[in-house]
Amino acid sequence: MIEQIIIGTLVTGGVYALLAVGFSLIFGNARVINMAHTGFFMLGAYGLYYFIRRLGLGAAPAIVITVPAVTLVGILAYRFLINPIREHHAAVLLMTVAIVLVFQESMTAVFSSLYWSIPSLIPGFTDILGVSVLNQHLLVLGVVVAVIVAVWLILARTKLGIALRATAQDAEVATLMGISVPRTLMITMGIATFLATVAAVVVAPIWTIHPAMWAGPLVMVLVIVVLGGLGSIKGAIIGAFIIALVEVSVAILMPERAYLKVVFAILAMVIVLIVRPGGLFGVMFEEERL
Numbered sequence: 001m002i003e004q005i006i007i008g009t010l011v012t013g014g015v016y017a018l019l020a021v022g023f024s025l026i027f028g029n030a031r032v033i034n035m036a037h038t039g040f041f042m043l044g045a046y047g048l049y050y051f052i053r054r055l056g057l058g059a060a061p062a063i064v065i066t067v068p069a070v071t072l073v074g075i076l077a078y079r080f081l082i083n084p085i086r087e088h089h090a091a092v093l094l095m096t097v098a099i100v101l102v103f104q105e106s107m108t109a110v111f112s113s114l115y116w117s118i119p120s121l122i123p124g125f126t127d128i129l130g131v132s133v134l135n136q137h138l139l140v141l142g143v144v145v146a147v148i149v150a151v152w153l154i155l156a157r158t159k160l161g162i163a164l165r166a167t168a169q170d171a172e173v174a175t176l177m178g179i180s181v182p183r184t185l186m187i188t189m190g191i192a193t194f195l196a197t198v199a200a201v202v203v204a205p206i207w208t209i210h211p212a213m214w215a216g217p218l219v220m221v222l223v224i225v226v227l228g229g230l231g232s233i234k235g236a237i238i239g240a241f242i243i244a245l246v247e248v249s250v251a252i253l254m255p256e257r258a259y260l261k262v263v264f265a266i267l268a269m270v271i272v273l274i275v276r277p278g279g280l281f282g283v284m285f286e287e288e289r290l
Helices: 002-030 037-054 059-085 089-111 135-157 159-169 171-176 181-203 215-228 233-253 255-275
Strands: 125-128 131-134
Touching (some): 002 131, 135 233, 159 181, 171 181, 233 255
16 A cells, blocks of 8 residues: 555656646746646647557657647647737636637547547556556656756756746846747747646556546646745645645545545645745745746
């Protein structure tokens, strides 16, 4: 049981970390609460299913097509639907809700409301310290670590990272420094969508694929970013594993009450906010968000 909790926490936490980091990036830079974020996660899962199950492609070609295609959809959605109304936060919120609902209804129309599955990208098991671990779970962990390290290096060591952090701190000053804020925000949306799509690709063989699969992760991501501190990348990563531990523990220790995992996740968030109103790594000054 302990092994199951540990493995489940690492896998689920890794997926939530990718989603939460992307959500935090777009919020920290554009101040956009992107309710459609997990909608791109759903598109990524359906894309992989379509190319593998319907067209019969191998896993590698399916991934190579799916990830860039969904990332492009995210960039276009931002450019033509979100960016024109970015300064109107209520309108952006409604627009992103509309986008994810369009995604859901489109997937229902094309694939029906049935549940689908795809085979493991890396089948089989690996024995680690006497515990058999699915190779797919190891793939999830490896990809999560690699992608998060890459994002961290981009933010800390590259000119793009400087532009992202400068835009997050003060867009007007960033413009005066010669940074193209609109281009930076579009790149941010691309990175966020890429992270959501990668999360979908590695977890699709483990989770079932259906039109409403975006809803549960969205609730958890919102809880995670609030718990970790709005706009905090470190908070998003640590908060993801905390919430995953709560969710997996409830599901394993209380299987007949597994539906309460969201309630316990929200309760964990509330407890943290009582102690630290800004979240684990939240700050009072916006210039410190990233």
